[in-house]
Amino acid sequence: MILQIIINGILKGGLYALMAIGMSLIWGVMDIINIAHGSFIMLGAFTTYWLFTLFGIDPFLSLVASMTVLFILGYAVQKYLINLVIRASAFITLILAFGIEIFINNSALVMWTADVRKVKVPYGAANFSIGNFVTVPTVRLLAFLLVIIISIILFYILNKTNLGRSIRATSQDLDAARLVGVDVARTYAVTFGLGVGAAGAAGTLWAILFPISPMMGGILTLKSFVVVIIGGLGNMLGPLIGGLTLGVTEALGSNWFGSTYENLISFTILVLVLIIRPQGILGGTE
Amino acid sequence: MTILEGKNITKKFAGLTAVNKVDFKLEKGEILGLIGPNGAGKTTLVNVIAGVYAPTEGDIYFKDKKISGLKPYKIGRLGIARTFQIVRPFSGMTVKENASVGAMFGAQGKTRSAKEAIKKAEEILEFVGLGDQMNVKADQLNVASRKRLEIAKALAMGPEVILFDEVMAGLNFSEIDQAVELIKKIRNSGITILIIEHVMRAIKRVCDRIFVLHHGEKIADGAPEEVLNDENVIKAYLGRRYKELIK
Amino acid sequence: MKNDTRNFLICGVLLLAVAALPFFTNNFVIRFATDILMFAIMASAWNIIGGYTGYASFGNVVFFGIGAYITAIMMEKGGMNFAVAFIGAGFGAALFAILIGLPVLRLRGHYFAIATLGVAEAMKALVQNLEITEGNSGIYLPMLNLSVKGQYYFFFYMMLGTLVLTLLVTYFMLNAKFGYSLIAIREDEDAANSVGINTTYAKTMAFALSGLFTGLAGSVYAYQQAFIKPEPAFTVHTTVKMIVMAVFGGMGKLFGPLLGAFSIEIISEVLSNYFLVAHTLFFGIVVILAIVFTPKGIIDLITQKKFGLAYFLQNIREHRI
Numbered sequence: 001m002i003l004q005i006i007i008n009g010i011l012k013g014g015l016y017a018l019m020a021i022g023m024s025l026i027w028g029v030m031d032i033i034n035i036a037h038g039s040f041i042m043l044g045a046f047t048t049y050w051l052f053t054l055f056g057i058d059p060f061l062s063l064v065a066s067m068t069v070l071f072i073l074g075y076a077v078q079k080y081l082i083n084l085v086i087r088a089s090a091f092i093t094l095i096l097a098f099g100i101e102i103f104i105n106n107s108a109l110v111m112w113t114a115d116v117r118k119v120k121v122p123y124g125a126a127n128f129s130i131g132n133f134v135t136v137p138t139v140r141l142l143a144f145l146l147v148i149i150i151s152i153i154l155f156y157i158l159n160k161t162n163l164g165r166s167i168r169a170t171s172q173d174l175d176a177a178r179l180v181g182v183d184v185a186r187t188y189a190v191t192f193g194l195g196v197g198a199a200g201a202a203g204t205l206w207a208i209l210f211p212i213s214p215m216m217g218g219i220l221t222l223k224s225f226v227v228v229i230i231g232g233l234g235n236m237l238g239p240l241i242g243g244l245t246l247g248v249t250e251a252l253g254s255n256w257f258g259s260t261y262e263n264l265i266s267f268t269i270l271v272l273v274l275i276i277r278p279q280g281i282l283g284g285t286e
Numbered sequence: 287m288t289i290l291e292g293k294n295i296t297k298k299f300a301g302l303t304a305v306n307k308v309d310f311k312l313e314k315g316e317i318l319g320l321i322g323p324n325g326a327g328k329t330t331l332v333n334v335i336a337g338v339y340a341p342t343e344g345d346i347y348f349k350d351k352k353i354s355g356l357k358p359y360k361i362g363r364l365g366i367a368r369t370f371q372i373v374r375p376f377s378g379m380t381v382k383e384n385a386s387v388g389a390m391f392g393a394q395g396k397t398r399s400a401k402e403a404i405k406k407a408e409e410i411l412e413f414v415g416l417g418d419q420m421n422v423k424a425d426q427l428n429v430a431s432r433k434r435l436e437i438a439k440a441l442a443m444g445p446e447v448i449l450f451d452e453v454m455a456g457l458n459f460s461e462i463d464q465a466v467e468l469i470k471k472i473r474n475s476g477i478t479i480l481i482i483e484h485v486m487r488a489i490k491r492v493c494d495r496i497f498v499l500h501h502g503e504k505i506a507d508g509a510p511e512e513v514l515n516d517e518n519v520i521k522a523y524l525g526r527r528y529k530e531l532i533k
Numbered sequence: 534m535k536n537d538t539r540n541f542l543i544c545g546v547l548l549l550a551v552a553a554l555p556f557f558t559n560n561f562v563i564r565f566a567t568d569i570l571m572f573a574i575m576a577s578a579w580n581i582i583g584g585y586t587g588y589a590s591f592g593n594v595v596f597f598g599i600g601a602y603i604t605a606i607m608m609e610k611g612g613m614n615f616a617v618a619f620i621g622a623g624f625g626a627a628l629f630a631i632l633i634g635l636p637v638l639r640l641r642g643h644y645f646a647i648a649t650l651g652v653a654e655a656m657k658a659l660v661q662n663l664e665i666t667e668g669n670s671g672i673y674l675p676m677l678n679l680s681v682k683g684q685y686y687f688f689f690y691m692m693l694g695t696l697v698l699t700l701l702v703t704y705f706m707l708n709a710k711f712g713y714s715l716i717a718i719r720e721d722e723d724a725a726n727s728v729g730i731n732t733t734y735a736k737t738m739a740f741a742l743s744g745l746f747t748g749l750a751g752s753v754y755a756y757q758q759a760f761i762k763p764e765p766a767f768t769v770h771t772t773v774k775m776i777v778m779a780v781f782g783g784m785g786k787l788f789g790p791l792l793g794a795f796s797i798e799i800i801s802e803v804l805s806n807y808f809l810v811a812h813t814l815f816f817g818i819v820v821i822l823a824i825v826f827t828p829k830g831i832i833d834l835i836t837q838k839k840f841g842l843a844y845f846l847q848n849i850r851e852h853r854i
Contacts, residue, residue, distance in 0.1 A: 033643055084825050088852035090643065091589055092828045095780055096821060098773050103817030110811050185854050218769070222654055225647055260668075264658035270651035275636040278644050336727060362729035370727075376720035378785075387717050390710045391729035400710050443729055 004134050005251045011137070013247020014144035015205060019220055020227035020239040021151060022198035028233045029171035029191050032082070032093055036101035037224055038217025040196045042108060044070050044203020045212040052119050059119055059208045060142070066200040074196025079189035086188070101217070108214035116213045124208065143205040147240070150201055154194065155236045167191050219263075226270045232280025241281050289314040289478050290335070290366070290447055294344035297327075297334055304330040306502040307344070312447065317469065317479045319493035319510070323522055327502040328482045329371060332449050335480075336368045337361040348447070365393040367445035371452045371482075373436040375424035382420040385411050385438045392443020403442075410442045414468060430461045437468065447478045454485040466492050490514070498522070552693060555686050563685045567757075569798045570692035571750050575771070576778040576790030577699045578746035583776065584785035585712070586739045587719030588638065591772055592649030595656045596626040596744040598766035600751030605672040605761055606665060615677075619752045626748025627741045634740040638733070641722075650769065657767035671762035674755055688757045695753065696791070699746040703787060706742075715739050719785075781823050783832030792831055828852065 023037045034040075047066040051057040057065075077100065085092050126138040158164035169177040170187045178184050206212065206220075223246070231242025246266060253265040273280065290312035297305040305327040312318050320328050334341050337358040346354040353361055362368075367388075376384050385407035389398060398406065411417055414434045419427065424435060433453055440448050450469070454462050466488050473479055483489045489496065490510055497507040500522040506513045513519055555563050575597065583589045600622035607618040637648045660666045677684050706712045714735040717725040726732050755761045765771075774797070775790075782793020800819055805812035826845040827834055834844070 027643075031643075033647070081821070081825070083854040084849055085828065085852045086854050088828050091780070092824055092852070094589075094646075095777060095824045098777065099817050099820030099824060101817075102820060103814060106811065106814035106817060110814060188854060222650070222769075225650070229647060258662075260662055261658070264655060264662060267651045267655035267658060271637075271648055271655060274640060274644055274648040274651065278640055338723075338727075357731075358723075358726040359729050359731050362727055368727055370724065374721045374724035376717050376724065378720050379716060383713065383716075387713050387725075387730075388728050390713055393729070395710075395729055400708065400713070403710070439728060 001133070005255050006248055007134055007136060009248035009251030010244055011140040011144050011247070012251065013244040014147045015140070015202065015209070015243070016223060016227050016246050017240045017243025018143070018147040018150065018205065019199065019202040020224040020231070020243055021147075021154065021236075022195035022202070023221075023224045024228045024231070024233060024239045025154065025198065026192055026195035027228060029167055030086070030188055031090060032086075032192075033090075033097070033225075034195070035094060035097040035221060036104060036217075037199055038219070038221035039101050039104040039108075040070055040074065040199040040217075041203040041206065041220050042212070042214060042217040043073070043104065044200030045207040045216070046108065046112065046203075046214075047200065048204040048207045049117055049119050049212060052121075059121060059204060063146075063201055063204050066204045067197045070200030070203075071193040071197035073193075074199075075189045075193035077196070078192035079185065082192065083185055083188060101221075105214055105217060112214060114213060114215065116211045118211045119207045121208060139208055143209065146201070146205065147243075150198060151236060151240060154198070157194070158236070163187075163190065223266060226266050228280075229270055229278075230273055230280055232283025235282040238280060238282045245281070287314050288312065289349060290480070291347045292331075292335065292344065293347070295331065295334060295341050295346065296343040297330055297339055298342045304502050305334065305341075305499075308499065308502070308504050310497055310504070310507075312478055312480055314446075314478050315473070315476070316494045317473050317481060317492055319489050319496040320480060320482045320499065321484070321489060321496060321519075322499035325501075326499040326522075328499055329451055330502075331499065332368060332451050332480075332482060335361075335449060336366065359391070362391070362443060362445075363393055363395065365444075365446040366449065367392065367440035367443045367447070368449040369436045369440050369451055369453055371455070373432045375427075375432060375435055375439075377423070377425040380421050380423055381411065381416055381427070381435055381438075382407055384424050384435055385442045388439040388442030389444070392445060394444035406444075407438075407442050410438050413471070414438045414441065415464075429456050430464075433457065433465070434468075437472075441472065441477075445477060447480065448472065450479065450481040450483075452482055452484060454483055454488050457485075459487075462488055486514075548697065552690075555689055560682065560685050563689050565798070565802065567685075567689045567692050569794055570689070570696050571754060572775060572778055572798060573791045573794035574692065574696045574699050574750040575747050575775040576782070576794050577696070577703065578743045578750070579775050580779050580784065580786075580790045581703060581706075581715075581746075582736075582739050582743040584779060584789070585707075585719060586715040586736060588641075588736065588740070589646050589776070590649040590740075590743070591646040591769075591776075592651070592653030593743065593747055593775060594767055594769065594771040595649075595653040596630060596747035597751035597754070597771060598653075598656065598660070598763075599629055599744075600626045600748030601755035601761045601766045602660060602666055602672070602751075603748075604752040604755045605674050608674050608756070609672055610665070615756055618756075619749065622752035623745045623749045626751070627745040630741045630744030631737055634737045635733075638736045638740060650772075653767060653769065653772065657763050660763045660767065666763070669763060671760055674759045674761070676759050677756065688753060691753045692750070695746065695749045698749075700787065700791070702742065702746075707787065711735065711738070716785075777820055781820075781827075781830055783830030786830070786832045789830055789832045796831060825849065 019041060023034055026032050026034050044066040047069055048059050048062045051062040051065060052059055082096060085096055124139060127135050128138060129135050158167060166182045166187045169182055170184050174184060227239055227242035227246050230245050231238030250262050250265055254262050288311050292308060292310045295305055295308045308331060322328050333339050335346055337356050340355040345352055348364060348366060386404045389403035389406040411420055414437055416434050416438060419431060454465055457465060462485060469492050493510055496510050496513045498505050498513060498519050505518050506516045554566060579593050603622040603625040604618040607613045607621050633652055640648055661669050677687060679687060714730045717730055718732050718735060722732055778793035778797050779790040781797060783789025801816055804815045808815055826848060828848055
């Protein structure tokens with residue numbers, strides 16, 4: 001019984017982690033809090049939905065498409081919009097992100113209406129059992145595995161490629177990076193693209209598991225904050241640890257207090273972590 | 287009388303001992319110099335006195351009252367002001383407003399209304415030589431004026447003791463001479479001064495006594511002539527400084 | 534001195550003009566103006582902690598909601614009249630600001646912002662689950678016993694009065710030691726500490742003032758709506774709006790938020806009349822353009838007296854990567 005709840009929490013946590021990876025990357029490297037993060041997840045979800053509904057493309061295959069589309073979108077947004085204000089106070093960038101969020105959400109609302117939609121795949125309800133006491137929904141397990149794969153890919157990019165080196169250099173010292181010849185405008189654009197691409201992947205998985213609508217992004221952004229804060233910035237494992245912690249805590253809490261308490265639990269944890277240990281579980285000292 | 291005294295001051299940061307069992311005495315009305323090579327622990331010691339850090343061991347007494355461990359604002363209000371090595375003006379405010387803040391919240395802040403504090407600030411600004419730049423935004427001043435503003439903020443607090451942290455850094459020779467005169471003027475108005483400096487030209491002319499830190503420990507303490515010719519002090523400052531000290 | 538008296542007179546005349554507004558227009562305009570005033574209060578209150586002290590709170594809507602709910606509970610369940618509830622709401626919101634401020638104001642920058650956001654969302658979730666707040670069903674408030682026109686007048690003047698109170702307090706604060714301490718904290722908190730400012734006290738008081746006025750706005754809102762629910766009362770979009778208004782009008786300037794509230798609401802209204810369906814979309818575009826070209830706000834545009842293309846391009850040049 002309790003094991004089932006924990007398994008559910010872990011799997012949900014994996015999804016949370018995937019959602020948060022993009023936000024953590026952008027925040028850690030560029031010190032930008034992407035308020036529009038949830039909107040990009042939503043776009044990824046809808047990319048998958050339309051590819052499935054219009055062309056019958058399997059959602060897992062559409063992952064590539066949603067990640068690519070979102071990467072390009074993110075790259076463009078950073079290069080042509082956010083880069084224009086990035087040297088102003090962090091605050092200005094934040095308001096820009098608000099504006100982008102409003103724009104994206106409402107564009108989606110206009111194009112696709114507020115109707116809630118569902119990607120109905122035949123294998124959606126598939127599951128397998130371990131012994132007699134634990135049922136694991138297959139799709140959720142696949143989602144969890146995908147989180148790990150994407151994290152590894154991102155880790156590889158950041159640590160083993162030249163691109164990753166320029167990203168890390170830029171995050172440590174913008175001017176120094178510029179001095180050694182890094183094209184910081186492009187590096188920032190790529191970083192944002194990667195972060196948003198990861199959001200797109202999360203959106204695809206969300207669409208497979210849950211109903212979607214244009215306004216779904218708001219709460220997802222908030223949950224991503226919680227994950228990033230719990231896990232701590234500056235470490236690729238942060239979102240994973242944060243996601244798992246949140247997923248399991250929510251699952252246990254919902255079980256004990258009732259599912260309506262889920263949000264209360266998440267945000268209370270957020271505030272408590274910030275008060276007691278703002279750098280999160282894995283973050284270094286400020 | 288001894289106005290400020292530190293006994294056995296030690297400050298450790300996660301394994302690094304920045305200041306190690308330092309004793310010092312500041313007599314009322316004197317100008318005490320604190321010198322030492324880079325990284326000797328001078329600014330850390332000043333930060334401990336000013337309340338930015340609590341000492342790991344040891345105590346600080348101001349007029350025989352223990353002040354170690356008090357928050358910076360309390361220490362400022364008791365009568366000890368400090369300047370920062372890299373000046374920290376309130377950039378969005380004008381010069382007059384900057385000095386006014388000092389006058390409003392320093393040792394005599396409680397007794398002053400906002401208007402009185404602003405008046406006091408104007409006097410102080412004249413005293414340090416910024417009288418003609420009162421309405422200039424702080425971030426538009428040149429280096430020498432910023433240093434004056436930093437001093438003005440401290441003076442406006444109405445302190446009995448001022449801790450100057452490398453106030454001469456970045457000044458040219460004539461500006462250094464002006465700064466020396468200003469410091470003497472400040473002492474003559476009744477304020478006791480502890481001054482950290484690297485600029486030997488200034489140290490020799492302005493200090494009554496000097497004490498020297500090296501690797502966090504006091505290695506010399508006495509009259510300028512003695513200290514600057516002390517073997518250990520010269521060794522600590524190998525290189526270019528050697529010639530300057532010998533002069 | 535002369536400048537001050539002249540400014541006072543101008544403000545006085547404008548205030549009288551605004552106060553006379555209800556007598557010359559219809560109910561729709563009065564209601565619209567009341568909404569502008571409400572947002573002006575919230576943006577101005579936010580300005581105290583965000584603009585002057587430099588602590589950008591992302592959760593100020595929590596005070597709005599608390600003010601609204603205290604009013605609802607006191608009136609509906611406690612049978613008290615609005616005057617008492619109004620004062621109770623302000624007091625309660627300020628008290629909450631102090632309680633939550635003590636731990637949260639120790640954080641800086643992004644972390645403070647997210648913490649306040651977390652507090653607001655947690656409070657919403659809490660209210661959704663408590664019995665006394667009737668959870669998601671919401672609470673009805675007793676109706677104001679006046680004619681329809683009378684009600685419009687009442688709420689207009691309540692909001693106007695609260696805004697005047699907010700701005701007056703802010704004005705006197707700016708000329709007093711307290712105001713100097715806030716700006717000092719914003720410019721350099723460590724230097725502020727060294728110069729003798731008890732920054733913990735100052736920040737907490739600023740947050741309390743910010744909460745107080747926001748709570749009062751929430752109180753009037755609750756009575757005006759006669760019904761409140763967790764979602765509109767605690768929604769993050771209210772915080773977004775008040776921040777955008779404060780920044781767009783001019784952060785850290787006395788009348789900036791008021792100007793911002795006025796402009797943003799007018800722009801929104803024009804857009805929604807023009808583009809029935811997509812007006813929020815265009816609103817997003819407006820926000821984006823405004824922040825890219827005039828990040829210092831309208832007030833800066835007006836006081837610098839530079840209306841040309843050069844001003845906008847200069848802003849971009851200063852802030853681009």
